[in-house]
C-alpha cells in the first residue's frame with residue numbers, strides 16, 4: 001500500500017483516481033508548517049501539492065520513503081528541485097491543465113485594468129454613482145506585448161487578436177515561422193517596452209526573467225502603458241512599477257502574483273488606486289483544478305507502480321517515439337549495469353556504455369540513467385539510487401560516464417554493452433532485446449553467451465577441460481542446488497572459458513568457495529538479478 005499526503009487544497013474529483021486505487025491510501029492535511037510536515041512526511045511515499053506548500057530540503061530529508069512529489073499545476077518554484085534530484089525524488093507537474101484558465105484570467109485582468117472595473121465596483125457598492133473617474137480605454141487597435149510565448153502567452157496572443165489588438169511576442173524560442181503561424185510579430189524586449197500599450201508577462205521566474213521590467217525599462221517605456229502579471233511575482237520589479245505609475249509613466253497594472261505571497265499588509269499594491277490585484281487566482285477554476293489534479297494523479301500512480309511516466313520536472317522530457325524505442329531496454333539496461341557491478345572488483349572509476357544498432361540514432365540518456373542506476377544500486381543500495389539521481393550520484397563520486405554509439409551491432413537489431421573500469425580490472429556485459437524472446441545477455445567479457453537476465457546466476461571462469469561441467473554439476477547437486485539453465489563460452493579449445501548457470505536458489509559463500517576450489521576452476525561468483 002502506498003501512502004499519499006495531499007498538503008494543499010486539490011480537487012476531490014481530480015484525485016478520485018487515487019482515492020479509488022486499491023493500492024493507495026490518501027491523507028489530506030492542508031496548511032501545515034514546515035515542522036509539522038517534517039514530523040509526518042516519513043510515513044509517505046508521495047506528496048501532492050499546489051503552490052502553497054514549500055517543499056524544502058528539510059522536508060525531503062525527513063521523507064525517507066518519499067519517491068515522488070506531484071505539483072497539481074505548472075510552477076515548481078515552491079519545490080527545492082536540487083534537493084529532490086539529490087535524494088532521487090521525482091518531481092512531476094501538470095503543465096497543460098491550467099493554460100486556458102490562466103489565459104482567461106489574464107484577459108479578465110487586462111480588461112479590468114483597461115476599464116477600472118474593481119475600482120468602479122467598490123465605489124458603486126459604496127453608494128457613489130461616479131461615471132467621470134472611470135473612463136477607460138479600448139483594447140482594439142492597441143499594441144499588446146507578450147513576454148513569454150509558451151502555452152499561456154500563445155493563448156493570450158490568440159485571444160488578443162480576436163479583440164483587434166496588434167500583438168508583439170518575445171520568447172527566446174519564438175521562431176519567425178511560429179510567430180507567423182500564431183499571427184504575432186516577433187519582437188525584442190526593447191521593442192515591446194517602446195511600442196506596447198499593454199504588456200503581459202508569461203515566463204517562469206528565473207535569474208534571467210527576474211525584474212525583466214525594472215527601473216531601466218520604466219525609464220523608456222511607452223507612456224500610458226498598462227501592465228499585467230499573471231505569471232510569477234518578481235518578473236516585474238514591484239517597487240519600480242509603483243514609482244513608474246506615480247510618475248505618470250504607467251497608467252495602471254493588474255497583478256495576480258507577488259514577489260512574496262501572500263503580500264505584507266502594507267504592500268504598496270494593496271492600497272494603490274491604479275493597481276488591481278487578485279490572490280494568485282490564475283489557475284483557480286473548477287475545470288483547471290480538475291484537469292491538473294487528474295494529470296498529476298495519473299502520473300503519480302505510474303511512478304508509484306514502477307510504470308513509465310511523463311512530465312518529470314527534474315529529468316529531461318523524452319519524446320514518445322524515442323521512449324517507445326528505449327522502453328524495451330530499460331529493465332535490461334539496469335540488469336546489465338547490476339550484473340557488471342556484481343562481477344567487478346574494486347571501486348568503479350568509469351562506466352563505458354556502447355549503444356549499437358538502431359539505438360545509436362536516438363537520445364539514449366534515459367537508458368543511460370537505468371544502466372547507471374543498476375551499477376550504483378549494487379554499491380549504494382537500491383533504495384538510495386533511481387533514474388532521477390543516478391547521474392548526479394555518479395558525478396558526485398567522480399565516476400566517469402563514457403557513451404559511444406555505432407550503427408553496426410553484430411547481427412542484433414540493437415546491442416547495449418556496459419564496461420566497468422576499476423583500478424583492478426575492466427569487465428564487460430552486453431545484451432539485447434530479442435523479438436519474441438525478451439531481454440538476453442549476449443556477451444560477458446570476451447565470451448559470447450545467450451543468458452536470460454533473471455534470478456540467481458552463477459558465473460564461473462575456468463579452463464576449457466573435459467569433465468569440468470560434470471564436477472560443478474555434481475558439487476551443486478550435493479548442496480541441493482538445482483541448475484535451471486547452463487551456457488558455456490570459450491574463445492579457443494582448451495583456453496579460458498566461462499560457465500553461466502541459472503540456479504533455482506541463492507548460493508552461500510561457502511558453496512561458492514568450494515566451487516572455486518574445484519580443479520581447473522578460476523573463480524565462481526553469484527549474480528542476483530530481480
Ligand SMILES: NC(=O)c1ccc[n+]([C@@H]2O[C@H](COP(=O)([O-])OP(=O)(O)OC[C@H]3O[C@@H](n4cnc5c(N)ncnc54)[C@H](O)[C@@H]3O)[C@@H](O)[C@H]2O)c1
Pocket residue numbers: 074075076095098099102147148149150151152153170171172173202203204205206208209230231232256257280281282283284
Ligand atoms: N497565476 C497563476 O495561477 C498561474 C497559472 C499557471 C501558470 N502560471 C505561471 O505562468 C508562467 C507561464 O506558464 P506556461 O504554462 O505558459 O509556461 P511555458 O513553459 O509554456 O512558457 C513559458 C515561456 O517563457 C519563455 N521564457 C523563458 N525565459 C524567457 C525570457 N527571458 N524572456 C522571454 N520568454 C522567456 C519560455 O521559452 C517559454 O516559452 C509560469 O511562470 C507559470 O508558473 C501562473
Ligand SMILES: O=C(O)[C@H](O)COP(=O)(O)O
Pocket residue numbers: 050051052072073074075076098280281282283284
Ligand atoms: O504555476 C501554477 O500552476 C500556478 O501558479 C497555479 O498555482 P496554484 O495551483 O497554487 O493555483
